[in-house]
Structure formats: structure tokens, C-alpha cells
Amino acid sequence: MIRIKFEILEETINKVFLRQGIEPGKSELLAKIMSESSLDGFQSHGINRVPMMVEYIRKDFIKPGNEMFQIGGNNLYKQFDGNFGIGPINAWNSTTEVMRIANENGLGLVALRNNNHWQRAGTYGWKAANEGFILICWTNTIPNLPPYGSKKNLVGNNPLVIAIPRKGGNIVLDMAMSQFSYGKIASYARRNKELPEFGGYDENNNLTKDAQAIRKKGRHLPIGFWKGSSLSFILDIVAAILSGGNTTRIIGEKGVDTGLSQIFIAIDPSKFGDSGFREALITQTIEQFKSVSIKEGSDIRYPGEATLRRRKENLGKGIPLEEEIWEKVNGYL
Amino acid sequence: MIRIKFEILEETINKVFLRQGIEPGKSELLAKIMSESSLDGFQSHGINRVPMMVEYIRKDFIKPGNEMFQIGGNNLYKQFDGNFGIGPINAWNSTTEVMRIANENGLGLVALRNNNHWQRAGTYGWKAANEGFILICWTNTIPNLPPYGSKKNLVGNNPLVIAIPRKGGNIVLDMAMSQFSYGKIASYARRNKELPEFGGYDENNNLTKDAQAIRKKGRHLPIGFWKGSSLSFILDIVAAILSGGNTTRIIGEKGVDTGLSQIFIAIDPSKFGDSGFREALITQTIEQFKSVSIKEGSDIRYPGEATLRRRKENLGKGIPLEEEIWEKVNGYL
Known part of the structure; x- marks a missing residue:
């Protein structure tokens, strides 16, 4: 394990994607998203995924030049086709758009089809919460999890994100369906x-x-045996029917984690009450959690707390990475 | 175990609530909601809950004469105060209202505070799906479930409902946070x-x-160890801050399952694509599920399937009830 400074990781990933022919603006945003996942301790959707993204670009599953385009909606909800462009960038832009709608109207919904893997689900929750919005979002994926009792993988490990802005530290649940x-x-x-x-x-x-x-x-x-697989099933269906996109079953037929369906629901909590009331309610609940110790030196954590802790530590000390992956990524330069 | 015809159960519950002084229109709706829960096999939130509701009315926790009233919102989202009226009726009316909003605009949100227990969460999912809407709704409750590792109950067993309308049988997930x-x-x-x-x-x-x-x-x-308790925590906070209502912590201080916060999000899927596409996508996924047998005579069920099966069976044969509870309820007459 080595430790690499955030800025160096971000710059390196940016250069790798520039070498793949991604235009500078997109490349910078993609590098920011992926290096922030690493910064927060989610290497699996940070630097560790860079080689797969390079491979997907080379195989033309990801088409970096493609832009998402609107296929339906009104001033409150919009349907977009991701056009098989860069997954995290389409998801980032969808989050921006759904927040714009919520800012105007209190709430909004964006459904996105034919997107590529958005990498870390929590990315969009943190972004929205940082800008003052509640965000509920989820994606489907390839069938990689068995429904309860089945020996065959039929449902996706579809992550669900619920994010709440908070001055004292955002609450961000980023929960996939496998334990x-x-x-x-x-x-x-x-x-x-x-x-x-x-x-x-x-x-x-x-x-x-x-x-x-x-x-x-x-x-x-799956979490909760039949419960997690049922939740996964229903998130998949809602994402596909609202976006006019693919279900996990169809994605599985392609055998590649591409052409995904994603949902973004944003709410502007400032329209529902003042932030003092909100902060107080959340802080009281967290304080109660903290008053119940599990064991010496440990406590009950709220969703997002450990992420924030790792982020702070890694910003100071550098991001812990496996040397092998660091060398591999540098090998693309 | 005895079997009682649906109509008789409904009439009996109606009479019991009329005797408690509930006005006829409300009493009939409440009897319909609770007997339908029994019909679907959820006795714990059907006939078995009638004695507790009678007790709560007598103790003035439930105030049957009170109507919910609007405290905020616009044409897309509304905040209501349940005014400690009849929980299932306030939740029913909130569902009607959020569907009205979604019918006009594609989606809508209702946040309800100070409501009493809405009984079976699935009630509102089935209602919405029957009328063609996707519904996402949840409630908080008293602290009755320990966060992962804690010996103390600090989070609520907050049920989450996601319902999808379907001609061939609605998909309705009604999932509480305990296994x-x-x-x-x-x-x-x-x-x-x-x-x-x-x-x-x-x-x-x-x-x-x-x-x-x-x-x-x-x-x-909790389902999925830390995952279920985190989901419960965040659903609680979102419900409380959007409704301006109580969190599980505050409800716990009162020691009675009253003054709850509830969220209803409705989406009109007909605005997002045609029903043929929707039906085909869902049916294909279900067929794939059915093609994978678990063991002889068993299969993988989609959310709501077993409910529908019990409903059909109980409509024909009568609803199986414990004789003791049937006598107790009749004792109120």
C-alpha cells in the first residue's frame, strides 16, 4: 500500500483519459469524480475502475464523444437518453438538472436511459447534499445477485442513494443490495x-x-434475504419504465454493464421548513446514537460519517492505494 | 382458526368504530382499509389492531373528529398536519391528493406530520397502483429496532412501500426494516x-x-445488519424534516405510537411512456424469475404476488382469523 496525494491522483487520471481521446472538460470532470471516490476510500469505484473504463472506451462500449439528449418530460420531470456516453458525466449532469428543477419547484425527477456505469452511486448524493438538496437516486445493472433461494443471478446489485444536506456533515446513504x-x-x-x-x-x-x-x-x-432482492427487483423496474430503458434482464443479455437505467429525484428542503429546525432534528438523533456505545472505542455511525472521516484523513495523509493499480494506471501514460 | 366472509368482517369493524363515535363516512373507510388488510393476510394490521385502535380512541391519542389541514406547499408538493386524527384516513387522503398532483404534473409529493399509525403500509401502495400510479411512501414510528451492534432500540421499523401499476397484477413492495x-x-x-x-x-x-x-x-x-438500520435512520429524518414533524427519537419520548411523520411520492407512469412497453418489460422479468425454480412446487415470487394470491383465496373461502380476536372485536358491539 502506498499513499498518493489527491491532486496527483486527479491529475494522473485526467491525463489517462485525455490519452484515450476524451475532450479536456469531460476528462477533468471524470478524473475529479473518480479520484474523489478514491479519496473517500471507495477504490473499487475510484482508481481501481480506471482500467475497465479505458477498456470500455477502447471497445466502444463507452462513447466519450456522445452527449445525452432529452426524449421527454415537462418542467418537472425530464427523460434523457445517455447515448452510451461517459456514465459518471451523464449522471452528474442529470443531478445538476434535477436540482435545477427542484430549486424552481420544490421537487423534480430525471430518468436517464442508455447510460454507462455511473461508478460510485454516492457521488451524486454528495454533490446534491453539498449544494443543499435532498437526493434519492438509483441505477440498475447486470444481473449479479441471486433472488432469495435462487442459484442463478437474476437481479442487479442496484445501489440506492438517499442524501440529506447538513451543515454539520451531510447524511449520505449509499447502499447496494448485497450485504x-x-x-x-x-x-x-x-x-x-x-x-x-x-x-x-x-x-x-x-x-x-x-x-x-x-x-x-x-x-x-442480498441484504435481508428476500427483502433486498425484492427491493432490487422493484428499483430495476421503476428505473426502466420511467426512462424507457433497459431492465437488468435485458442488460444481462448484452453481457456488458452498459445501457443502464437511472433515476434521480431531488427535493429542495429549504422550501419545506427552515434549516435551523432541520439541523436540530438531525443533530439530536445523531447525539442519541452516539450516547449508545457498542464497544470500547466504537460508536454507532450515521450514513456518510465514515466516508467523511476517511476523506479528511486521506486529504491529509494521501490516499492509500495498492501499488500495483497505481503502476497500471500510470502505464497508460 | 375460523373463516369469516370479507363483507361480514368489514361490517363488523364498521359497527365497532361507529360505536366509538366515529362518523359514518370515516368509519366505513377505516373498516374497508382494516378488513382489506385482513383479507390480504395481514392480520397484524387488520382485525388484530382493532382493539388497539379502540383503546387509542378512548385514551384520546386518536381524535376521530379531527381533520388534517394544509400547512405549506405549492401545486407540486403539499405539507399537511394530521391533527392526530385517524391515521389510515389521513394517509388515504394524502395518497388521493398526491395522485391528483401527479395526474396533473407527472409527479407530486405530500408530507404529513402528526399523523397516527397508518396501519398497513401496503394499503396506500395498492390504492395508488389500482388507480394507475407509481407510489413511493414511508412512515416513521417508535424506536423499536436496534441499530447494528446496539443493544438499545433507537430506530423505527419504518416500512417503505414502492408500488407499480400493472394490468397483470400490481407490483407492491411493502417492506419494513426488521427481517x-x-x-x-x-x-x-x-x-x-x-x-x-x-x-x-x-x-x-x-x-x-x-x-x-x-x-x-x-x-x-434489521435487514442487512447496518444497512437496514441506516435506511431506517434516513427515512425517519427525511420524513420529519419535509413534514416539519417528529423524528423517531421524539416519538419515543412520548412512548406512544402517535404523532408520526409520513411521505408520499406519486408518479404518473402514463406520462413517461405507453403501458404496452411497461407491461412487456415487467412481464418479461417476471417470466424469467418463474423460469428459475427454487425447489419442487416453489418459485421466485415478485413483490405483491403472494398478497394477491391470498386475497383471491380469502375472498372465496373467507378470511382465516383467530377465534379469540374475532370474539374480542365482536365484544365491542
Whole structure:
């Protein structure tokens, strides 16, 4: 593990994408989004994803020159076609647009089809909360999670984001439907460590904390057994029907994580009451959480708290990266 | 267990509430809502809740004569104060109002504070889907679920509903944040049966399927460990800040499940594309689900499917009720 300064990571990723022929404005935004994911500790959707994005650009799954365009809507909701452009940039622009609508009207909705992978879901929640908006957003993806009891992956590990702005630190839930991310399970498997809770099934279809066994079997646990797979199913359907786009089933047929459907709902909380009331309510709840200790030196965290903590630490000390991936990314230059 | 015809159950509940002094129009609607929950197999929020509602009316927690009133909003979102009136009726009227908004504008939002318990969350999802709308709604409640790792109940078992209209049978997710409902755990405990999956913790803080041990300890499992409790936390905060109402923490201080905050977001899918496209997408996904069998005679169910199946069966055969509760409810007449 090495530590790299945020600015250096951002500049390096920017250069890599410029070398892929992405125009400067897009390349800078994409580098910012991906290096911020790394800064926040989400390497799996930060620097670790750069090689896959390069590959997808080279294979023409991602078409960096393409712009998203409107296909329907009114002044309150808009439907866009992502045109298979750069996923995080389309999602970023959709977030900007839905906030603009909410700023005018109190709330707004954007449905986006044919987008590429938006990388870290939380990116859009943090952006909206930083600018004072509540954001509810989600995406579908390839079938990579089994419905409860099934041996076959039929639902997507569709992340759901709910973000609330707060002066004392935004609340940002960024929740995928599997108990542990694949990145986390891989990391536990590499270190030969047991997961802190059950994370999937072993060869004999028993629930297990053994990360290697879960990887071998390929049956990850959806959160709450049938509940997580049902939530995943319904988020998929809503995203597809509102955007006029693909469901997880159709994305699975293509075999590539492209042509996704995404939903963005923004609410302007300043129109619903004053910020003092809001801050007080949230702070009281957090304080109550903090008064209940789990074990020595540990406490109950609110969604986004650990992210903010890592961000601060990594801004100071540099971002911890695996040397191998750092070299690989530099190899594109 | 006895079976009672739907019409008889509805009439009986109506009479009970009329005897409590509820005016006829409200009484009929309340009886319809609660008997339909029983019809769908959710006794815990159907007939089994009638005694508690009677008690709450007698204790003046529920004020049947009170009407909800608007406290803010514009033509796209409205904030209401439930005025501590009849919970399911305020929620029903909020659903009607948010659908009216969505019908005009494509989408709408209603935030409701100071409402009483709305009983079965799915009620409002089914209503909206029956009338052609997508509905996302949720409520907060008393602190009855521990955040991950905590021994103290600090978050509410806040149900989240997402409903999609469909000619071939609505899709309705009605998902609380605990792995099993308290009613279900009580029922397993009574029958001395093991839960099908882990549902909470035993005396030694180990995960267990033993329903009696979970009841004894009082530590139910939030779905997905930290994920369910985080989702619960954030739904609570959003409901409270948009309605200007109470959070779970404040409701807990009162010690009674009253003064709740609720959110209703409606979307008119007919404005986002034609129903043929919608039906085809959903049907294809369901067919794929059905093609993967779990075990002999069983299949993967979509959200709402089992409800619809029970409804049909109970309409024909009568609703299965515990004799004791049927007698108790009749005792109010």
C-alpha cells in the first residue's frame, strides 16, 4: 500500500483519459469524480475502475464523444437518453438538472436511459447534499445477485442513494443490495479473513462468513434475504419504465454493464421548513446514537460519517492505494 | 382458526368504530382499509389492531373528529398536519391528493406530520397502483429496532412501500426494516417453530432462528445488519424534516405510537411512456424469475404476488382469523 496525494491522483487520471481521446472538460470532470471516490476510500469505484473504463472506451462500449439528449418530460420531470456516453458525466449532469428543477419547484425527477456505469452511486448524493438538496437516486445493472433461494443471478446489485444536506456533515446513504460489496469480499478473501457477518453461501448452500467460499460459489447474500432482492427487483423496474430503458434482464443479455437505467429525484428542503429546525432534528438523533456505545472505542455511525472521516484523513495523509493499480494506471501514460 | 366472509368482517369493524363515535363516512373507510388488510393476510394490521385502535380512541391519542389541514406547499408538493386524527384516513387522503398532483404534473409529493399509525403500509401502495400510479411512501414510528451492534432500540421499523401499476397484477413492495415482523416472530414462537432464517439475537448476543429467544431478548435483526438500520435512520429524518414533524427519537419520548411523520411520492407512469412497453418489460422479468425454480412446487415470487394470491383465496373461502380476536372485536358491539 502506498499513499498518493489527491491532486496527483486527479491529475494522473485526467491525463489517462485525455490519452484515450476524451475532450479536456469531460476528462477533468471524470478524473475529479473518480479520484474523489478514491479519496473517500471507495477504490473499487475510484482508481481501481480506471482500467475497465479505458477498456470500455477502447471497445466502444463507452462513447466519450456522445452527449445525452432529452426524449421527454415537462418542467418537472425530464427523460434523457445517455447515448452510451461517459456514465459518471451523464449522471452528474442529470443531478445538476434535477436540482435545477427542484430549486424552481420544490421537487423534480430525471430518468436517464442508455447510460454507462455511473461508478460510485454516492457521488451524486454528495454533490446534491453539498449544494443543499435532498437526493434519492438509483441505477440498475447486470444481473449479479441471486433472488432469495435462487442459484442463478437474476437481479442487479442496484445501489440506492438517499442524501440529506447538513451543515454539520451531510447524511449520505449509499447502499447496494448485497450485504458486502464484491470489492470487500475480494479483500477479505485475499487477506484470508472472516467477514464480520454472513455474506453469502458456501458450496453446501449454507450461509457463511468465509469470503473465499462465497467467491467460489458466486452466491452473495442480498441484504435481508428476500427483502433486498425484492427491493432490487422493484428499483430495476421503476428505473426502466420511467426512462424507457433497459431492465437488468435485458442488460444481462448484452453481457456488458452498459445501457443502464437511472433515476434521480431531488427535493429542495429549504422550501419545506427552515434549516435551523432541520439541523436540530438531525443533530439530536445523531447525539442519541452516539450516547449508545457498542464497544470500547466504537460508536454507532450515521450514513456518510465514515466516508467523511476517511476523506479528511486521506486529504491529509494521501490516499492509500495498492501499488500495483497505481503502476497500471500510470502505464497508460 | 375460523373463516369469516370479507363483507361480514368489514361490517363488523364498521359497527365497532361507529360505536366509538366515529362518523359514518370515516368509519366505513377505516373498516374497508382494516378488513382489506385482513383479507390480504395481514392480520397484524387488520382485525388484530382493532382493539388497539379502540383503546387509542378512548385514551384520546386518536381524535376521530379531527381533520388534517394544509400547512405549506405549492401545486407540486403539499405539507399537511394530521391533527392526530385517524391515521389510515389521513394517509388515504394524502395518497388521493398526491395522485391528483401527479395526474396533473407527472409527479407530486405530500408530507404529513402528526399523523397516527397508518396501519398497513401496503394499503396506500395498492390504492395508488389500482388507480394507475407509481407510489413511493414511508412512515416513521417508535424506536423499536436496534441499530447494528446496539443493544438499545433507537430506530423505527419504518416500512417503505414502492408500488407499480400493472394490468397483470400490481407490483407492491411493502417492506419494513426488521427481517421478520413482530407478528410473524410471535406466531413462530407460539407454534414453537424455528424461523426460516436468522431473525434476531439470543441471550448471548448470537444470531438465532429461535423465535422465543428473540422475543425474550428483544433484539430483532434489521435487514442487512447496518444497512437496514441506516435506511431506517434516513427515512425517519427525511420524513420529519419535509413534514416539519417528529423524528423517531421524539416519538419515543412520548412512548406512544402517535404523532408520526409520513411521505408520499406519486408518479404518473402514463406520462413517461405507453403501458404496452411497461407491461412487456415487467412481464418479461417476471417470466424469467418463474423460469428459475427454487425447489419442487416453489418459485421466485415478485413483490405483491403472494398478497394477491391470498386475497383471491380469502375472498372465496373467507378470511382465516383467530377465534379469540374475532370474539374480542365482536365484544365491542
